[in-house]
Amino acid sequence: MAKINRDYTKLRSSYLFSDIAKKVxxxxxxxxxxxxxxxxIGDVTRPLTPSVIEAMHKAVDEMADEKTFRGYAxxxxxxxxxxxxASHDYRKRGCDIADDEIFxxxxxxxxxxxxxxxxxxxxxxxxxxxxxxxYVDTNVMAGRAGEFAEDAGRWSDVxxxxxxxxxGFAPMIPSGDRVPDIIYLCFPNNPTGATIVKSxxxxxxxxxxxxxxxxxxDAAYEAYISEDDVPHxxxxxxxxxxxxxELRSFSKNAGFTGVRLGFTVIPKDLKVEGVRLYDLWARxxxxxxxxxxYIIQRAGEAVYSDKGQEEIKGxxxxxxxxxAYILNGLKKAGLCVSGGVNAPYIWVKTxxxxxxxxxxxRLLTVANVVxxxxxxxxxxxxxxxxxxxxxxxxxxxxxxxxxxxxxx
Numbered sequence: 001m002a003k004i005n006r007d008y009t010k011l012r013s014s015y016l017f018s019d020i021a022k023k024v025x026x027x028x029x030x031x032x033x034x035x036x037x038x039x040x041i042g043d044v045t046r047p048l049t050p051s052v053i054e055a056m057h058k059a060v061d062e063m064a065d066e067k068t069f070r071g072y073a074x075x076x077x078x079x080x081x082x083x084x085x086a087s088h089d090y091r092k093r094g095c096d097i098a099d100d101e102i103f104x105x106x107x108x109x110x111x112x113x114x115x116x117x118x119x120x121x122x123x124x125x126x127x128x129x130x131x132x133x134x135y136v137d138t139n140v141m142a143g144r145a146g147e148f149a150e151d152a153g154r155w156s157d158v159x160x161x162x163x164x165x166x167x168g169f170a171p172m173i174p175s176g177d178r179v180p181d182i183i184y185l186c187f188p189n190n191p192t193g194a195t196i197v198k199s200x201x202x203x204x205x206x207x208x209x210x211x212x213x214x215x216x217x218d219a220a221y222e223a224y225i226s227e228d229d230v231p232h233x234x235x236x237x238x239x240x241x242x243x244x245x246e247l248r249s250f251s252k253n254a255g256f257t258g259v260r261l262g263f264t265v266i267p268k269d270l271k272v273e274g275v276r277l278y279d280l281w282a283r284x285x286x287x288x289x290x291x292x293x294y295i296i297q298r299a300g301e302a303v304y305s306d307k308g309q310e311e312i313k314g315x316x317x318x319x320x321x322x323x324a325y326i327l328n329g330l331k332k333a334g335l336c337v338s339g340g341v342n343a344p345y346i347w348v349k350t351x352x353x354x355x356x357x358x359x360x361x362r363l364l365t366v367a368n369v370v371x372x373x374x375x376x377x378x379x380x381x382x383x384x385x386x387x388x389x390x391x392x393x394x395x396x397x398x399x400x401x402x403x404x405x406x407x408x
């Protein structure tokens with residue numbers, strides 16, 4: 001008789017963004033004339049840039065010619081893309097990362113969910129709180145999370161690192177008896193938009209090396225960093241090659257949410273129990289292929305051209321102009337807000353003691369604006385709501401006016 005994975009049955013009944021979609025759909029059905037502005041899901045809205053489109057068209061033509069046709073992509077990614085990534089994103093920043101330490105995939109979400117497969121079930125996992133829910137959910141599926149306490153809104157075996165207003169929404173290094181084996185860090189953070197300076201990140205690297213922990217560092221939003229003392233990669237820190245894995249994405253910097261492309265960096269120096277994680281991840285890629293097609297990888301390569309880099313700067317500026325408008329507009333309206341400086345997310349403290357979902361409902365029904373309840377990102381997210389800058393600029397301005405109107 002077949003058996004199911006019982007750890008899957010521990011997952012919450014639905015996913016945060018599915019709950020949001022259902023609520024919005026129900027409201028829209030009852031109020032068909034409502035003009036809803038969506039600042040909830042972090043999906044980009046600007047079209048792919050000319051350099052990227054040109055590269056994709058050229059690659060399509062190659063696929064139509066027997067002499068230049070490509071079949072399966074190499075398990076770890078095409079050399080042309082891995083070389084461009086290693087050179088531009090790492091070595092130009094002084095990071096010692098080789099071309100073949102880049103593993104190309106179909107996106108950072110896939111990698112952030114799959115990377116835990118190379119670790120044993122008995123590892124203790126630590127996460128920022130609040131943070132992107134995929135980290136916790138995939139460890140629940142793997143059997144590392146324990147049991148869920150409804151009253152506390154947390155998993156018994158997960159080490160939560162609170163990111164609160166009083167600590168600048170940045171986690172503190174764990175100080176209790178439970179030393180985490182796997183530490184998830186996300187900077188700039190999703191959902192709070194918080195960052196830490198290089199000297200503080202160095203402390204995490206030193207801690208991990210001291211205790212034999214592995215840091216899984218999500219740098220999906222590094223292109224939005226505007227402050228000089230905020231690192232773009234964990235490999236800017238000394239000793240990171242022996243304790244850190246880094247996840248990156250083309251989704252938010254280059255607008256690839258609809259075409260899917262990302263990569264993971266695993267240095268060959270990183271070992272657990274004497275085993276190179278590089279070899280385990282390479283073997284997993286060969287067995288469970290989740291790479292990207294040739295056409296998409298050529299599109300990714302185009303991002304690193306001189307023209308492509310200028311275009312990407314324009315995309316980032318567009319969204320960060322939105323972020324600045326939301327941040328400043330809501331501050332003027334009297335709301336307590338943060339983020340929006342090094343990330344395209346604004347973290348809004350709910351007014352009048354409202355819960356995250358109560359404030360979500362108020363914005364939806366009164367202002368016809370969709371946000372994301374902070375409680376969906378972890379227990380410390382309760383009492384907050386995330387707004388995204390990934391929207392049309394005119395509609396974003398209108399959304400801010402509507403929200404401000406409720407406050408005033």
